[in-house]
Amino acid sequence: MPSLIIPKREYDAIQELIGIDDATFNSFAQALEKNQATLSLNKFVQSICEHASALKKDTAKKILRFVISLYGVRYTDNISPEVLADAVCKAAEEISLPEFQFDAEKAAILKTRIVRLLNYDKSVGVTAKAGDVLTEHQKIFCSARILSDIRPIFTWPLVSISGAVLIHMLQIAYHEDGDHKEFYVALDTLDLQKLKEVINRAEQKTKSIEDFLKKSELNYLPVE
Numbered sequence: 001m002p003s004l005i006i007p008k009r010e011y012d013a014i015q016e017l018i019g020i021d022d023a024t025f026n027s028f029a030q031a032l033e034k035n036q037a038t039l040s041l042n043k044f045v046q047s048i049c050e051h052a053s054a055l056k057k058d059t060a061k062k063i064l065r066f067v068i069s070l071y072g073v074r075y076t077d078n079i080s081p082e083v084l085a086d087a088v089c090k091a092a093e094e095i096s097l098p099e100f101q102f103d104a105e106k107a108a109i110l111k112t113r114i115v116r117l118l119n120y121d122k123s124v125g126v127t128a129k130a131g132d133v134l135t136e137h138q139k140i141f142c143s144a145r146i147l148s149d150i151r152p153i154f155t156w157p158l159v160s161i162s163g164a165v166l167i168h169m170l171q172i173a174y175h176e177d178g179d180h181k182e183f184y185v186a187l188d189t190l191d192l193q194k195l196k197e198v199i200n201r202a203e204q205k206t207k208s209i210e211d212f213l214k215k216s217e218l219n220y221l222p223v224e
Contacts, residue, residue, distance in 0.1 A: 003087070003091075004073070004087045004088060004090070004091040005091060006088070006091045006092060006095065010066050010069070011095065011097075011099075011100055012062055013062040013063050013065065013066035014066065014088075014092060014110065015100065016059050016062055016063055017063050017066070017110065017113055017114075018106050018109050018110050018113075020055065020059070023054070024052065024054045024055055025113060027051060027052040027053075027054065027055070028048065028052040028055050028060065028063070029113075029116055029117060030051065030052075031047070031048040031050075031051035031052045032048060032064075032067075032117065032120050032123055032124055033120050033123060034051070034123070035047050035048060035123045035124075036123065036219075037122065037123050037124075037125075037126035037127045037130065037219060037221055038127055038221055039127070039130055039131065039221045039222070039223050041061065041064065041065070041068075042061075044064065044127060045057055045060050045061045045064060048060050048064070064124075067114075067117050067118070067124060068124065068127065068128040068131070069128075070084060070088070070114065070117075070118060071118065071124060071125050071128035071129070072128055074118060075125075075128070075129060081114065081115045081118035081119055082115055084114070084118065085110070085111040085114040085115045085118070086111065088110065088111075088114055089107045089110055089111050092107070092110065093107065122219075126219065126221070127221075130221050138176060138177075139174045139175070139176050140174055140175040140176075141172070141173075141174050142173040142174050142175055142180065143173045144170065144171060144172050144173065145170075145171050146168050146169065146170050146171070146187075146192075147168070147169040147171065148166065148167070148168050148169075149166070149167050149168075149169065150164050150165075150166060150167075151164060151165050151166075151167055152164050153165065165188075166188070166189065167186055167187070167188065168186070168187040168188070168189075168191070168192060169184050169185070169186060169187070170184065170185045170186075170187050170195075171183075171184050172184075172185070210222070
């Protein structure tokens with residue numbers, strides 16, 4: 001059995017998963033099983049809550065995030081839902097906080113529910129794996145902006161401005177090893193046009209590939 005340490009941020013999710021009644025859990029589980037895999041957690045939660053109306057969105061999101069993290073552990077360590085559920089229960093038993101009450105009865109409920117939720121590979125499993133595949137790179141794009149400057153040109157005497165040029169600074173922000181970083185690249189107006197053409201070309205390729213994937217009936221998960 002793998003040794004697990006449950007992050008503190010998941011304590012609420014575990015208590016919510018244990019605390020919901022059987023009818024609400026069953027409707028939640030059925031919604032997970034029937035739901036389409038997606039890259040959007042909010043869209044996934046919205047779809048679930050439409051079928052499990054007794055479950056609040058915040059609660060559904062907490063539990064779903066916890067379950068998705070368990071799928072990551074299951075796939076990485078190549079272990080069965082039953083073994084992973086046992087490991088989670090064992091780790092939960094070792095949490096000694098007044099606000100986190102855990103006993104044998106709750107352990108039985110948690111194990112049964114985790115095992116059931118870890119058997120939805122075509123919906124939750126694909127969603128969990130897709131997120132890893134999409135972000136499994138050294139550098140992940142975060143945001144971009146372009147700052148435009150007018151730079152004066154000085155000739156002799158230096159107090160006289162003889163002309164000016166326009167310079168654009170492209171700022172790229174990205175994530176690397178959990179850190180937020182950025183760099184700058186100087187562009188002129190022709191460079192902007194080149195950048196625009198490259199982006200247009202990438203969008204055209206995206207459309208062609210999406211059309212191909214739809215025809216192949218492969219489960220394509222668009223970024224939304």
